[in-house]
Amino acid sequence: MSSDTGVLGVVGDEKVGGSNFYESNAMEAAREAAGRGHVATDQYGQALVEFDKAAERRLRLKIDLCIVPTVALIYLFCFIDRANIGNAKLAGFEKDLDLKGYDYNTVLSIFYISYIIFEIPCNIACKWMGPGWFLPASTLAFGICSLGTAFVHNIHAVSGVRFLLGIFEAGMLPGIAYYLSRWYRRSELAFRLALYIVMAPLAGAFGGLLASAILTLDHVGSLKTWRMIFAVEGIITIGLGLISFVTLTDRPETAKWLTSEEKALAIARLKSERVSTTEVLDKLDRTKTLRGIFCPITLSTSFIFLLNNITVQGLAFFAPTIVKTIYPNNSVVSQQLHTVPPYVVGAFFTVLFPLLSWRFDNRMVFFVISPPLMFTGYIMFLASTSPTVRYGATFLIASGAFAFGALCTAHVSNNVVSDTARSSAIGTTVMFGNVGGLISTWSFLPFDSPNYHIGNGLNLATSTMIMILGACLWWWMKSDNKKRSKIDVDQALRGLSQKQIQSLDWRNPGFRWRP
Missing domain, CATH: 1.20.1250.20 (MFS general substrate transporter like domains)
Known part of the structure; x- marks a missing residue:
């Protein structure tokens, strides 16, 4: 059902993987999601990656x-x-x-x-x-x-x-x-x-x-x-x-006991929960x-x-x-x-x-x-x-x-x-x-x-x-959370750079509190 990375898909609604034929694509999808400069969620905080x-x-x-x-x-x-x-x-x-x-x-x-x-x-x-x-x-x-x-x-x-x-x-x-x-x-x-x-x-x-x-x-x-x-x-x-x-x-990146595929999975699954995040470990800010x-x-x-x-x-x-x-x-x-x-x-x-x-x-x-x-x-x-x-x-x-x-x-x-x-x-x-x-x-x-x-x-x-x-x-x-669900996220974030969006953190209207 999946590749060694455990990733089924990353790009839009299109799922990648699901058979040996697609394993290389699934692995590449995981690496892309884990890579710096890439996000693993949409602007509403919904994961673009399935595991x-x-x-x-x-x-x-x-x-x-x-x-x-x-x-x-x-x-x-x-x-x-x-x-x-x-x-x-x-x-x-x-x-x-x-x-x-x-x-x-x-x-x-x-x-x-x-x-x-x-x-x-x-x-x-x-x-x-x-x-x-x-x-x-x-x-x-x-x-x-x-x-x-x-x-x-x-x-x-x-x-x-x-x-x-x-x-x-x-x-x-x-x-x-x-x-x-x-x-x-x-x-x-x-x-x-x-x-x-x-x-x-x-x-x-x-x-x-x-x-x-x-x-x-x-x-x-x-x-x-x-x-x-x-x-x-x-x-x-x-x-x-x-x-x-x-x-x-x-x-995860420095773990010698993880394979490269496992490292990608470890990073990608954390990113998939963090709205608008392009890197799991950011610099002090x-x-x-x-x-x-x-x-x-x-x-x-x-x-x-x-x-x-x-x-x-x-x-x-x-x-x-x-x-x-x-x-x-x-x-x-x-x-x-x-x-x-x-x-x-x-x-x-x-x-x-x-x-x-x-x-x-x-x-x-x-x-x-x-x-x-x-x-x-x-x-x-x-x-x-x-x-x-x-x-x-x-x-x-x-x-x-x-x-x-x-x-x-x-x-x-x-x-x-x-x-x-x-x-x-x-x-x-x-x-x-x-x-x-x-x-x-x-x-x-x-x-x-x-x-x-x-x-x-x-x-x-x-x-x-x-x-x-x-x-x-x-x-x-x-x-x-009910109030946030009524906000037009596209309109609220229009004109902001990726860096500005990331700096919003929990103030991002696409973010939801987790009880």
Whole structure:
């Protein structure tokens, strides 16, 4: 039915291929669609290229196997190196560094200050350097910072190391999301993002197991207790960073593991979803950068991610503390292990919801149905002091909260056109999300223990607001798409050059919002 490229046609309504006689024409059609200076859509955003589904499945599986494992492992240790301070707290971190009052919260906050400041600059740097170099270099750098934390002796030293850790981790979540957008269609993206973002809840589970295992050791070199956690996990991260310099491929054109036909298919199928796009990877452009930042979908989704991250990061930093209040008489190792099951359940839903969003090609529905899981959990926390009820509540909260990382970044990526706008849109979303992370560091305060009415009440409010905002955003997208469908695109674009049309990005009247 198709050639090796999987392309059935490109020129007008005329289909090319469909038998061995036409294979060479089909291959040429794919190369033409993938080539610079050519578009793969008409001015209404309708694809001019058709693909063989079997060829796409083979290509997609190949990309999955070659790209996803490395970025998933990188993000696993990115999150472990960020959140292991919560495990270290149970093992004497505060006592050894003489942290008192709100010192622990201050140390957590310092990480987010640099994280927020460098979020967008790091994602722009990722585009400029290329993800194939930027992501391994960042991994190596934050691994060194994690290792350095094992040797701090006061609040000033740990604050400095955490500030540097924030700089080097700032580009990881948006950088990987941007990187995967170079490889996958819009409907496919959320699930692939979930395959690495699921490492956040798994990091909570694996981090607790790893910390428990490390603490059973007597020492690592001259390091003991919580210092061993940072040293061992930092060394593993450094090794992973060095390996990823070899294993990460920057973009389809440079992938040695793809044939020339597969490269053409990979590029052409991305172009077929981007209205008026003549090249998948454009040069950095100020206008397109601002289009990504100030897209209404970017700004609204960013605020939703901010609210959600108050819960996600709060769980990461305070889950061990919360479990300690539920099971105060258990051993430290037992308390560490009790943090694992809620994260495992959360990880399941982190993959399930984006997988369903891929199948139904709709992300907004999960913006509405996930928050009830979260606010039900916080209602249970506020309404009961039973350890069983409260421990059960952590499962509901994790189930509803963790999927938003994939859903939000995929949503903003899907609702801009150019590669530059996609980079800045994802960076903006994650930056806002980490403002939520900063807020989370002050949501569970010492004087509010053991019931933490302030922290639980705050998260009840944010999860409720997420549901309301998600429903409103979904309604607005449908409404605006109806307005766009009434515009005469030919008349609106008359007199504009190809460059001017591409600079319109989501303002192009032929563009439609993707829920």
